Amino acid sequence: MRIALLTEGGYPYATGDSRLWCDRLVRGLAQHEFDVYALSRSADQEARGRLPLPPHVRLVRTAPLWAPQDDGRTYGRRERRRFAGHFRELAAAICAQEDESAGDRFAAGLYGLAELAAEHGGLYAALRSEVAVRALEAACRAPGANRAVQAAKVPDYLAFADLLERALRPLSLDWYDDRSLGAVDLCHAASGGSAALPGLLGKRFFGVPLLVTEYGVQLRARYLAEGGTGRSAPVRALLAAFHGKLAAEVYDRATLITPGNTHARRWQERCGADRAKLRTVYPGMESERFAGLGEGGDGGDPGTLVWVGRVEPAKDLVSLLHAFAEVRKAEPRARLRIVHNPYGQSAVAAGYLAHCQALAAQLFPDEAADAHAVGDNPVSFEEIGGPEVPDLVDAYAAGSVVVLSSVVEGFPVSLVEAMFCGRATVSTDVGAVVEIIGGTGLVVPPRNPRALADACVALMRDTERRERLGAAARARALELFTVEQNLAAFRGIYLELISHCPVRREPVGADGEPLLFAHPAEAHVPGSWARGASGPGWADAASASQRVGAGAGTGPGERDV
Structure with a gap:
């Protein structure tokens, strides 16, 4: 079987969200041939190189979403009329209030532009042309347009036209012929959004079935990311409408959708996905790495709390530090070790880390002379790979209770790793946390330092309860979240889709x-x-x-x- 794996900002690059599970999937299903079609997000990502690929990966085709891709072609009078008609349909659907016809108009405009690009190219220049800007203006001012976009001005139209061209860049790629996506048996998109666009065209042009896997809902991630971009309200509204319509079209055309958890599944249903197409497949994680700690029975230091993850505002380390101040009142010898991965840290993350270090110094003024020290300092900020934490397993081995304090979370990887290690956990009730924990840890409301502190103290004082919850957590993780169960699920799904939706070629x-x-x-x-x-x-x-x-x-x- 020949599979086209469609990615955006991940595999086969060495950095990105989907690189690990895609690599495990490809290596674990070596009986199939894989073609990788990758969209890159930045020059830095491409410069960092790719992962080594197994021999059954036949080819890798890449395209950037960050660099200009002008093919130098311009349209004649007939093509300009075609473009204007298709783009008006697309813009009207983006700007209109939600109704039954908006989805059909969006699809008509999208596929019309795709067919035009396949026949004549030139979409880069056309999407940035005066024709496109005037069509956007007319759609925003049309009767029945969304109120949020009616206030848009010329700079907003220009900004959105630039963003829309980047999002629609997959329509102009040379991937749609009998030697590329037309030659595969199945398209597997590793996320929604732009990554699934080639799969939509593969299904429309060649009848290739489309499988969409989302371990973090792309639409939700975009909504959250837009808050810190500084873009105007009309541009944010236009982007939200476009990505919402695109998600609905992807879910409608997909043959099968595999969310990574019930939280993602609810988002997909709300965006229009048919329940009959949804099948939850948990991400596969390597349990062998944590087997020594999980099976060794070492419960760690009962007076130490451990937090592991990426430092960013959504993790709410501020609430965790305030909660730990309450823990210290009940357990004066308690310690908190915040272990983070500095690799690929953004400027926002670096600023947030500095803020948290300053807060720790303020909350514990007599003991936090050095915010990086591990000795007598009750709060330490440590890096994975550093002298204190040479390996990820060492982070979980340091304490008896692992804490997750997030206010926004998709699939909490650090929580599953703690479960593999047999650790008792205290988590905030966000995202898929309750589904993952399943009764094997304590869950408290987010942004509630007092509840977080009380739960931590309760586990720190009860050794038998910690051991019982840790053993149950490890058993649950080994049953549901291993690489083996993930591979078994996709092995069956691939065969099922091919048998029910075969591609008919002449x-x-x-x-x-x-x-x-x-x-x-x-x-x-x-x-x-x-x-x-x-x-x-x-x-x-x-x-x-x-x-x-x-x-x-x-x-x-x-x-x-």
Whole structure:
């Protein structure tokens, strides 16, 4: 089977959100061939290089979303009219209030632009042209337009046109022919949004089924990120409307959607995903790395709390520090170790870390002379890979209770790692936390330092309870969140999709002429014609029809399952 893996800002680059689980997926399903189609987010990401790829990755095609991609083509009068008509449909759907026709108009405009780009190119210049800006202005001022976009001015139209061109850049790529996405049996998008756009076109142009996996809902992430961009309110409203319509179209056209947890599943349902298409598949994580600690029975220092993760405002370390001040009143010898990964730290994260270090010095003035010290300082800020924490496992080994204090969370990776280590946990009730914990840890409301402190003190004082919760947490993690269960789920999903949605291609011989009788007659019988039948003839015929439907034959680019 030949799989096209579609990514944005992740695999096969060495940095990015999806690189780890995509790499495990590709290596774990070595019986299939993989083509990787990757969209990069920055020059820095490309400069950091790629992960080493296994031999069954046939090809890697990449395209940047950050650099100008002008092909130098311009439209004649007929093409300009086509572009103006399709773009008006798209802009009207983006600016309009929600109604039943908006989704159809968005799809008509989107696919019309894609067909125009495939035939003539030139979409880069057209999306930044005066025609596009005037169409945006007319859509924002049209009767029934969303009130949030009616106040848009010319600078807002120009800013949104630039952002829209970047988001629609996958429409102009040269990935849509019989040697690229037209030659695969399945498109697997590693996220929604722009990464799924090539999959939408692969399904529209070639009938290739589309599988969408979201471990963190792309639409939700974009909504959260927009708050700190400094863009005007009309531009933020236009972007939110565009990405909302795109998410709805992706969910509508996808053959199957695999959210990583129930929290993501609820978001997808709210954005229009059909429940019948949704199937939860938990991310797979390597448990062997933590086996020594989890099976060794070492409970760690009972007086030490551990926090592990990326330092950023959403993690709410401020509430954690205030909660620890309350913990120190009940347990004067308690310590808090904040362990973070400095790799790829943004300027915002660095500023937030400095703020938290200053707050720790303010809350513990007599003991925090050195914010980086580990000795007698009750709060320490340590880096993974540093002298105090040479490996991630050492961070979890340092204490008996692992704390998560986030106000926003998708799938909490650090929480699952703590569970693999057999640690008792105290977490805030955000994202998929309750689903992940499943009764094996304590959960408190977010932004409530007093509740967080009380839960930590309760576990620090009860050794038997800590051990019982830690053992239950490890058993739950090994059952639900291992690489093996993730691979088993996708192995079955791939075969199911290929058998139910085979790609029908016209087989041709070496001379380019169609091959007569390449498809057996029974392959065209509607319904499950092999179900309930018996005998080797029926089984052989069913197997043959599936091989043909999945692309078996003598034509170029075709593969047996």
